[in-house]
Amino acid sequence: MSEADIPPPDVTPPGRVSAKEEARTPGGDDEIRLGRGLSSKLLFLTILFVMIAEVLIFVPSVSNMRLRWLSDKLATAASASIVVEGFDEMDLPQPVQTDTLMSTGTKAIALRRAGSSRLIASTQVPPTVDMQYDLSDVGPLTAIGDAIGTLVHGSDRIIRVFGPVAGDPGTMIEIVMEERPLKTAMLVYARNVLILSLVISFITAGFVFFAINALLIRPIRRMTANMQAFAEAPDEPARVIRPSTRDDELGQAERHLASMQQELQHTLKEQKNLADLGLAVSKINHDMRNILASAQLISDRLAGVDDPIVQRFAPKLLRTIDRAVSYSNEVLAYGRAREATPKRRWLDLKRLIEDVRDITAVDPAFEIDFVIDMPDGLEVEADSEQLFRVIHNLSRNSVEALKSLEGDAALVKRIRVAARREGSVVTIMVEDTGPGMPAGARANLFKAFRGSTRPGGTGLGLTIARELVLAHGGDLKLVESNSPGTIFAIVLPDQPLPIAAFRNRPKHRLDQDRQQIP
Incomplete structure (x- = not known):
C-alpha cells in the first residue's frame, strides 16, 4: 500500500464525536428511524396530552355554550314580549306574531x-314536545347530559325551554x-374549539420540543455518541x-461517566501490565526450571556428605528447592486467573511456622525477633505448600517493614x-511492630499492582495470598488496631462449607480472637 492509499488520521477533540462516527451507514444498528427517536416521541406525546386536556375541557365548555345559547333565546323572547304591553288583553295580529317569532x-x-299564563305569539304548534x-x-x-343529548338526538326534536325573565324573577318566559339550530350552533362551536385546540397543541408541542x-435530547445524544x-x-484518553x-x-451523569471511563482505562492498563507480566514469566519459566533442576541434583549429592553441618542444612535446602520448583510450575496459574485446588491434609502448624522462620532467614544485623506463640500440637487442615506461601509472604512483608x-x-x-x-476454625495472627500500613495501601488492599505496601512493589503477594486462603474456604483480613504495626488474620476452617458464619464475622470479633491467643 502506498502512502497515498493510507487514510488521514481522524483527529477529534476529546469528548467530541468525529464526522466518521456521525456518518453511520443507513439502516445500521446505530441509526434511529424517523418517528422512533425521543424527539419525535416527545412531540407526539405533547400533542396527545394537550388534546386530552382539551377534550376534558371541551365537554363542560360545550354544555356551558348550550346554556348561554338558550338563555340568549329566552332573553330575546322576553324583549319581544314587551310589544305585548301595548295590547292589553288583546290578541296580536298575525303579521305581528309572525314578525315576533321570526x-x-x-x-x-x-x-x-x-x-297565570298568556300566549304572546305562536304559529302552528306541533302536537307534542319532545x-x-x-x-x-x-x-x-345535568347540563353535560343535556348537551350530549342535543348533539346525538337534536336533529328533529321540538323542545320547550323556560326560565325567569332577567330583572323580574316573578315572571317566567x-x-x-x-332543536336543530341549537345543534348546528354547538357543532360550529365544537369545530372552532377543535381547531383552536390543534393550534394550541402544535404551538405548545413546538415550544416543549x-x-x-x-x-x-442533545446532551443524551452527545453522551451516547461518546460511549460508542x-x-x-x-x-485512548481522548475518548x-x-x-x-x-x-x-x-451534568452529574456526565461527570460519573467520565470518572467511570477513566477508571476503566486505568483497569485496562493494569490488565495489560498483568498480561505483560504473565508473558515475561512464561518466557523465563522454562530456563528457570532447568536451573532449579540442576540445583536439586547438586543438593541430592550434598545430602550424602557426612559433614554434620551439611546434614543439618541439606534437608531444609532440599525442601526450599522443591518449593522453588513448585512455584515455578504454578506461577503461571495466576496469569491464567486461577490457583491449583488445595490438597488439604492435617498439618502440625507450629512446625510449618518454624520452616517459615528458617526460610525467611532474618539477618541478625537487623535484630529482628521472630516469635512463634502457639500451643504444641495445634493442627490445621490445609494445603501445606499453599499455607506456607501465605504465611511466608506475610512474614517477608513484615521483615521489609x-x-x-x-x-x-x-x-x-x-x-x-x-x-x-x-471449634472447627483456626485463626492465625501475623503481626509486627513496624510503622504500619500506609493509607493508600489500605484503600487498595488485595488489589494487584495497587495494594503494594512498599515502593516498587506490585501488590501481587497479598492478592495471591488472599486467593489461596479463600480457596480453603477461609479469609485473610487486615485487623484494625490502635497499637503501631500491622496485624493480619488468617481464618481457616476444617471444612469449607460450614465456614459461612465465620467468614462474615465483624472485625471486632477478630480483635477478640487476637486477645484470646496466649
Whole structure:
C-alpha cells in the first residue's frame, strides 16, 4: 500500500464525536428511524396530552355554550314580549306574531306571571314536545347530559325551554322551538374549539420540543455518541467525555461517566501490565526450571556428605528447592486467573511456622525477633505448600517493614505469629511492630499492582495470598488496631462449607480472637 492509499488520521477533540462516527451507514444498528427517536416521541406525546386536556375541557365548555345559547333565546323572547304591553288583553295580529317569532327563531312564546299564563305569539304548534328544559336550576352533570343529548338526538326534536325573565324573577318566559339550530350552533362551536385546540397543541408541542431537545435530547445524544466512540477505542484518553458545567442530573451523569471511563482505562492498563507480566514469566519459566533442576541434583549429592553441618542444612535446602520448583510450575496459574485446588491434609502448624522462620532467614544485623506463640500440637487442615506461601509472604512483608526502622536501636523489632483453635476454625495472627500500613495501601488492599505496601512493589503477594486462603474456604483480613504495626488474620476452617458464619464475622470479633491467643 502506498502512502497515498493510507487514510488521514481522524483527529477529534476529546469528548467530541468525529464526522466518521456521525456518518453511520443507513439502516445500521446505530441509526434511529424517523418517528422512533425521543424527539419525535416527545412531540407526539405533547400533542396527545394537550388534546386530552382539551377534550376534558371541551365537554363542560360545550354544555356551558348550550346554556348561554338558550338563555340568549329566552332573553330575546322576553324583549319581544314587551310589544305585548301595548295590547292589553288583546290578541296580536298575525303579521305581528309572525314578525315576533321570526325575530326570535321560535314557534311559540308565552309569559307566566302570578299563576297565570298568556300566549304572546305562536304559529302552528306541533302536537307534542319532545323535551323540555328548565334553565332556572341546572346542575353541572345535568347540563353535560343535556348537551350530549342535543348533539346525538337534536336533529328533529321540538323542545320547550323556560326560565325567569332577567330583572323580574316573578315572571317566567317560555318558548317552543326546534332543536336543530341549537345543534348546528354547538357543532360550529365544537369545530372552532377543535381547531383552536390543534393550534394550541402544535404551538405548545413546538415550544416543549425545542426546550426539551436543547436541555435533554442533545446532551443524551452527545453522551451516547461518546460511549460508542469510547467502546471502539477504550484505551485512548481522548475518548473520555469532557463533562459540562451543568449542575443538574445530566451534568452529574456526565461527570460519573467520565470518572467511570477513566477508571476503566486505568483497569485496562493494569490488565495489560498483568498480561505483560504473565508473558515475561512464561518466557523465563522454562530456563528457570532447568536451573532449579540442576540445583536439586547438586543438593541430592550434598545430602550424602557426612559433614554434620551439611546434614543439618541439606534437608531444609532440599525442601526450599522443591518449593522453588513448585512455584515455578504454578506461577503461571495466576496469569491464567486461577490457583491449583488445595490438597488439604492435617498439618502440625507450629512446625510449618518454624520452616517459615528458617526460610525467611532474618539477618541478625537487623535484630529482628521472630516469635512463634502457639500451643504444641495445634493442627490445621490445609494445603501445606499453599499455607506456607501465605504465611511466608506475610512474614517477608513484615521483615521489609521492620528494615525501614533502621537508625534507632531502642525500637522493638518483632514478628509474632500466634494461633489458636475455636471449634472447627483456626485463626492465625501475623503481626509486627513496624510503622504500619500506609493509607493508600489500605484503600487498595488485595488489589494487584495497587495494594503494594512498599515502593516498587506490585501488590501481587497479598492478592495471591488472599486467593489461596479463600480457596480453603477461609479469609485473610487486615485487623484494625490502635497499637503501631500491622496485624493480619488468617481464618481457616476444617471444612469449607460450614465456614459461612465465620467468614462474615465483624472485625471486632477478630480483635477478640487476637486477645484470646496466649
